[in-house]
Structure formats: structure tokens, C-alpha cells
Amino acid sequence: MRIVVLGVGNILLSDEGIGVHAVTRLEELYDLPAEVEVIDGGTSGMDCLDQVSEADHLIIADCMRSKKEPGTITRLTGDQIPAFFKTRISPHQVGLSDMLGALNFHGLMPKNIVLFGVEPLSFDLSMEPTPTVAARLPELVERIVGELAAIGVAVGRKAA
Template sequence: MRVVILGVGNILLTDEGVGVYAVNELLARYDLPEEVEVIDGGTSGMDCLDQVSGADHLLIADAMRAKKDPGTITRLSGDQIPAFFKTKISPHQVGISDMLAALNFHGLMPANIVLFGIEPQSFATAMELSPGIAAILPQVVDMIVAELKTLGLSVRPKAA
């Protein structure tokens, strides 16, 4: 089994970078099994095509404008994801939808895709998350870890 965790976002625009912060926090807090590859995709969805292609499971962490309260975490999977990309929700979203379309076209689409979308509070120019979004970052990481465990993978906290 091959699992790819992709964190996307622009860390120059406050909460737009929450996906990148989430995967970096995951790597800082947990030892992951060799079946798991973590990618800081930044804003370059298509550049991650080779790394994502052929994965059995793809987990994506990203900012998501869903008209919910800031800090709301939404989990989408399967057929929910194409519907999600019909409306523009973040500046780099075209890159992700293009990447998924290319994977599908070439028959390399991961069998299972889960998206963790975090409602942003701010897109101001700053290289840190807003306090409200920074406060829920551990919850995002916990959700990713729980997803890995449902796949039967052993995820252990790093020794202090």
C-alpha cells in the first residue's frame, strides 16, 4: 500500500497555507510508516503529479472556502471531491483540480482520495497562521492520523 499526504497552500497568505503547516506539524509530531509519503505541495499542484500518481490513498490538507465559520474542518471523500472543485475556493485550486484531472486521464488516480478542508479566517499577507486557525492545527493533524489508522497503518508519536 502506498499513501501520499499532500499539504497545499500559500504560506505567504496567512491561512491559505494551512495545508502546508498541517503536513509539517504532522512530520514534527509523528513517526510515519514507510508506506506514507508526505509532500509539501505549496501552490504547485501539477508539479506533484509524479509523486501522487499511482498512490493507493491520497490525503489532501488545504484551505477551503465553504462559507462556514473560520476553523471549521470539512472532510470530503470519493465523489464529494469533484463536486467540491466546481467552484473556486482558493488561489491554487486550479492546480489541484488539474492534477486530479490529469491523474484520471492517465489512469493513475489514487483509489481513495480524502480532502481535509479548513475554513480560513484571513488571507492577509503574513507568514503565519491567524491565531484561530493555528489553534485548530492540532485537530487537523489528529484527523489525518485517524485516517491513517483507519487504513491499518501504525502511526506513533515522536519521543519527547
């Protein structure tokens, strides 16, 4: 089984970088088995094509405008994800939607895709998320770990 955890976002724009912060924290806190590949995708979705193609599971962490309270975490799967791409939901969304579109066109789509989107508060220039969104980072990481557990991947916390 091949599993990819992809964090996307621009860490220079405050809450926009939450997906990248999530995968960084995931790797800091957890020992991940060899079948789990963690990728900091930044803002360049198309550059990740080879790494995510034909994965059994793709878990994406990103910021996502969903007209909910800032910091709200939304889980999307399957057909829900392309539906959200009909309107722009994050500043780098063109890269992510282009990547998914290219994978689909070439028949290389991951078998299962889950997107965890965090409602942003700000896209101001800052390398740190706002306190509202940063407070949700531990839950976002735990939800990724929970998704891994749900597909049968044992993930252990690193020793302190």
C-alpha cells in the same frame, strides 16, 4: 500499500498555508512508516503528479472556502471532491484541480482520496495562520493521523 499525505497552500497568505503547516507538524510530531510519503505541495499541484499517481490512498490537507465558520474542518471523499471544484474554493485551487483532472485523464488516480479542508479567516500577507485557524491545526493533524489509522497504518508519536 502506498499512501501519500499532501499538504497544499501558500504559506505567504496566512490561512491559505494551513495544509503545508499541517504536514510539517505531522512530520515533526510523528514517526511515519515507509509506506507513508509526506509532500509539501505548496501551490504547485501539477508538480506533484508523479508523486501522487497511483497511490492507494491520497490524503490532502488544504484551506477550503465552504461558507462555514472560520476554522471549521470539512472532510470530503470520492465524488464530493470534484463537486467542490466546480467553483473556486482556494486561491491555488486551479493547480490542485488540474492535478486531479490530469491523474483522472491518464488513469492514474489514487484509489482513495480524502480532503481535509479548513475554512480560512484571512488571506492577508503573513507566514502564520490567524489565531482562529492556527487553533485548529492540532485537530487537523490528529484527523490526518486518524485517517491513517483507519486504513491500518500505525503511527507513533516521536519521543519528546
